[in-house]
Amino acid sequence: MTTLALSLSGRDVLRSADLAPAEAEAVLELAAELKLDRYGQRLPGRTLGLLFKKPSTRTRVSFAVAIAQLGGAAVLLQPDELQLSRGESLADTARVLSSYLDAIAIRTFEQAELEEWAEAASIPIVNALTDEEHPCQALADVLTIRERFGTTDRLRIAWLGDGTNVCNSLGVVAGALGMRMVAACPAGYEPRGVDVVRDPREAVAGAHVLVTDTWTSMGREADAAKRLRDLEPYRLGEQLVGLADPDAIVLHCLPAHAGEEIDASVLYGPRSAVWQEAENRLHVQKALLTLLLS
Ligand code: CP
Ligand code: NVA
Numbered sequence: 362m363t364t365l366a367l368s369l370s371g372r373d374v375l376r377s378a379d380l381a382p383a384e385a386e387a388v389l390e391l392a393a394e395l396k397l398d399r400y401g402q403r404l405p406g407r408t409l410g411l412l413f414k415k416p417s418t419r420t421r422v423s424f425a426v427a428i429a430q431l432g433g434a435a436v437l438l439q440p441d442e443l444q445l446s447r448g449e450s451l452a453d454t455a456r457v458l459s460s461y462l463d464a465i466a467i468r469t470f471e472q473a474e475l476e477e478w479a480e481a482a483s484i485p486i487v488n489a490l491t492d493e494e495h496p497c498q499a500l501a502d503v504l505t506i507r508e509r510f511g512t513t514d515r516l517r518i519a520w521l522g523d524g525t526n527v528c529n530s531l532g533v534v535a536g537a538l539g540m541r542m543v544a545a546c547p548a549g550y551e552p553r554g555v556d557v558v559r560d561p562r563e564a565v566a567g568a569h570v571l572v573t574d575t576w577t578s579m580g581r582e583a584d585a586a587k588r589l590r591d592l593e594p595y596r597l598g599e600q601l602v603g604l605a606d607p608d609a610i611v612l613h614c615l616p617a618h619a620g621e622e623i624d625a626s627v628l629y630g631p632r633s634a635v636w637q638e639a640e641n642r643l644h645v646q647k648a649l650l651t652l653l654l655s
Contacts, residue, residue: 365655366387369653370655371485371653372485374487374488375475375476376494376530377494377529377530380496382537384652388645389500390648391651392500392645393508393644394648396644403432403655404650404654404655405431405432406432406433407428407654408428408434408436409424409425409427409436409465409650410466411466413468414470415468416579417468418615420468420497421468423646424466430647431650431651436462451474451477455481455482458484462484464485464486464487464650464654465478465484465486466487467487467488468489468490470580472492474491485653487653490579491526492526492578493526493553494529495527495530497642499533500534501644502612502638504645505634505638506570508637509634514538514539516541516569517541517567517568518568519543519545519564520545521544521564521572521573521595521596521597522546522550522622523550523588523622524544524550524553525578528544528555529555531572532554543555543557544556544564545558545561545565546559546595547594561601565601566604567605568606568609569605569610570611570612571597571632572612572613573613576622596623597624598627602632611630611633612635614638615638615639
C-alpha cells in the first residue's frame, strides 16, 4: 500500500469545484492504483450512508461496493424509512447520523438541500447527484479519458444536447485537468461555465471526446415532449462522430436512450467507452472515499 499523495480528510464534495486541480489529480491517481488492487482493504470498519431521493443503478451500487471492497460497510438510508419522513428535522438527523457513520453520499434535487446536510453534519457529505452537479460522474469520465489517451492535457471535449448536471460538473473537472470543453445546445439548455455553440458540427469538429446525456433528466419529466423536440438536432449520430478526431471516444453517463440523445450504432459502436466509464465510477469513488476518510 502506497502513502497517499494528499488527504481530503473531513471534506465535503458538493460540487466539482470543491476539489482543487491537484486534488482531482490525486483522486485519479489513486483510482488507477485501486483499480489494480480491487480488494485492498484501506478503510476497515468505516461506514458510508447512502441517502437517495432519486432512482439510481450505478451510483448506489458502486458506492455500496466501493465501501465494502475497502473493508467497510454501506448503510442504506431509505428516505421514507427515516423519521425525516415524519417531520424530524434535517439538522437533527444529520447530527445523529454523524455520530454513527463516517460519511454520507446523497442524491437529491436541490443543491441547497445538500448544502444543508453539509452544514449540519460533522462527517463528509458527498454529492451523489443533484439537479446542478454530478461530481463523481465527472471524475469517472476524466479517468476514462486519461486511460484512453494516456493524458488529459489539451484534449478537446464536445458536449451535445442538454447542459445537464453532468455537463456542469465535467466542465469544471475538464478545465482543471487542462482540457477544453465546448457545449452544443439550443437556447434555454445551456450549462454553467462552459463555452456554448449552437451548431453541433462546430463543437465536434476535431474533438477528442464526444459526450451526451439524457434529454429528460430526473425531475424534468413534466416537459419531456418539448425537450425531445428542442433537442432533436443534437442527437449524437455517426455523422457527427465522423467529424471528430479519428481516435475520438464517446462517453455517456447512462442510463442512455438509444434513438433519442444517442444513436444505438454510436452507443454500442467502436468509439464508445461508456462501459469502461461506468466501471470507473467504482474506482474513482473508492479513491475519493479513501482520501476523505484516511
Ligand atoms: N450515471 C449515473 O449516475 O447512473 P445512476 O443514475 O444509475 O446512478
Ligand atoms: N442528467 C441525468 C443524469 C443521470 C445519471 C439526470 O439528472 O437524470
